[in-house]
Amino acid sequence: MTDRSVSQSGVSRRTVLLGSATAAVVAGGAGFLLGRAGREDEPPRTAAPAAPPAKYRSRPDLDGLPDVTITTPADNVAPGYVFLTPFAGETLRGPLIVDAKGSPVWFKKVPDPATVAIDFKVQRYRNKPVLTWWEGTIGGTGGQGVGQGEFVIVDESYREIARIRAAGTEQADQHDLVLTPAGTALFWVYDPVPFDLSAKGGPADGVLHDGVLQEIDVATGRKVFEWRAREHVTLDESYAPLPQGEAAHLPYDYLHPNSVSLDHDGHLLFSARHTWAVYKVHRKTGAVIWRIGGKKSDLRVDQRSTFSWQHDFQRRRDGSYSIFDNGAGITTERDYSRGLIFQVDEQARTVTFVAEHVHPQRLSAPTQGNFRELPDGGTFIGWGEKPHFTEHRPDGTVRFAGHLPEGNQSYRAYKADWIGVAHDQPALGLRVEGGNVLASASWNGHTMVTKWRARSGAQPGVLQGAVEAARSGFETTLTIPGTPEYVVVEALDDAGQVLGSSSAIPIRI
Template sequence: MRHRRLVGYGNVTLLDTNYNVKHVVCPDFNLTIPNNETHECQADLHEFYLTDRNTFLVTAYNATQTDLTAMNGTADGWVFDCLFFEIDPKTNEILFRWSALEHVAITDSHEPLGQTGNASVPYDWFHINSVTNMGDHYLVNSRHTWTIYYLNSTGSIDWRFAGDTGGDFGVLPEEGTFRWQHHPRAHSVAESIFDLSLFNNNNQALDNSSSHPTNTLVYRLPLQPGDGSAAPELLRHLTNDPPLFADSQGSYTPDLSNGNQLATFGQVPFVKEYGPDGEVRWTGCAGPDAESQIYRGFKEEWHATPSSTSPSLVVLPNGSEKTGYYGYVTWNGATDVSAWTVYVVGRWRGLRKVGEVGFRGFETSFEVPCWATSVQVGAVVDGTEVRRSGFVSV
């Protein structure tokens, strides 16, 4: 996937639980790409969502000539028309297409035009970064209009949930406004109401007036706002101490299987898991702020055994005195290894099994017999040895 001004052109690859490639979808959406660039595959990087009907949703950015005089631009300006497609991964058939330009006014954008709006740098007025399905409807997020759109099966907008005004829902609850948001997801969908979570960036480097601490929000909303429907209810408002400020990216999952919550913070490369009450249970960091980013993060139970790789074994001297050796074994991607069988070869002995070492996390260490000239290990899964490493000399 090539990244260009936060826009991507690439393919979608689906793997099985042995990390074998099952499907590669390389869509050609007939896009216009700035500077006459061409890309064989044109799926964008912002969203790939597997639906409950065995299809997937993917975003795309199409450079489109548009009148920008309403934004103090030129009549022959250029914008990114934000699209999404629903695709059958088995046949590559496009089942549905939606265009932001066909349904939303450019003047709804909060993104400054600045020096953009030309053929080389189109105006990113909408910035689609999330799309999911809700039955036969779609939930689409626009970062730059501060709005989440609920579309019917034809693509028409049933309602807007706007972060500054509430959109079709009216005034938002106290502490319930949002801006530049990411990763809205529906939960507990019932006949007339559902819960909506989102990652509220709440600030943007181009907007000096909106430098606020980033937070996460969960609302309870009526499926169809209108006279007599319940007003939006703010269920959760999760903050951080000290505060974090994420200009872009980020994700929030309020309903992990253990009852906790998970958030990632975009270009601030933190992952945080919170208890149900919002207390931080653990924090991880992917690297220095200027060098690492986490667009989205997930925590799920995953079971897999690689079919095309083998365990990696390293044998090193035991400390500076070199009085013996230790082996260190890993098998990246293998989730269900319970133990390692240790085999050694000596100068006057053939290959022998000398013991079994219980799995001790990502890297397991063990002592190598003093008479060994080479070492090999085997991964044990469900009581059966499934794969061996290569031999390593001592």
């Protein structure tokens, strides 16, 4: 019997199809329309409550992805996408790219046993653009996050190139990863070491979290450089209180390093949240060239340039420096957080205020956050614990802004150009509505799609009817007149060339 024949239940496949309006179940680029053919001699049954429709019918596995709301539409902004790492409650966690409308471009769920992704950004490895992020678990004392995990590098097709692990027994901390032109990776390790804390009022048999900066050759995993903070930064620089009571023997996080970068002269720059200071370290000897801020600043800092509990210390193209000044953490030192820019005169040993960029709501972010220069001279800020991001003109005014749902967080937020070419098939979800078939198409991560085409027919190899629609966000829905037997969707570029197609999916019961 053919598909058009009456089944043994006495109900034809087509009869059920025309009366059905169920959602698609999709996996690996295939979609299915689900229905149920009841026997005519069966007693009537109470219908189960209808499940809510999937957010993305072509990808129901992404139902838990949080919405990104754009509050200030893009206005003469720098090109590129926004890179986030949402995490909160039952929200899907993983690296997320969204466009200027807040629509997802690419998402990857963090695999078990990792619990969160952190610091998702575009970098270059072997002179090619790549995506990097950290995944693992986060613990710590005093509410300060300390990571146990590893970094991931994927190429433009989202294929994994490498996983970067710390040398030795410890795991990589989440706060930052820098890929260097030499093919190495710089990142932090929080190494718990036995330490006499009695001088600070703690136990003589205490434990210290030593901030260890490692440089690892990505290709081989070989350690090529290591710098230990306790050999250069003393405990009396710290503003962090010692663990007390039953927690007295937990590691004392006196430094809490949270960024690393390269200065124009090749030396190392890093931020230490718990000393309220940023440091320049000699690339070969490890000697501290200077520290700015905190209790032992080597340079005189003007009042407007003072900062506390900060993140993300960077050198800018014009020679100035920037940080994300949280202004709050274990204590509150400032009513609002800000992106701070200052000038350093190493000869005069002075630090001079240049500018600050503030959220229109004057947000205070006690944890996380970043502040980055954009190619056109603007800046991009991720507000950390506050789930907001803003793009600022060179004069500091906001030209683009958005946020994740309240209660969510993204450790950092970046904006960058990215061309992604997904290596899998487009996904297709099908449903019947009003006597027509609605085909929902998406292709997670492929950035060259500008239009979708749906073809349909009675056999997989004979699909003639064609309907086209401009891409409209992560998922585009096309209406196919009538109820064909098979549907396939094709992703098209600007020139109308086919970039990829789904499998030919039968409309099943």
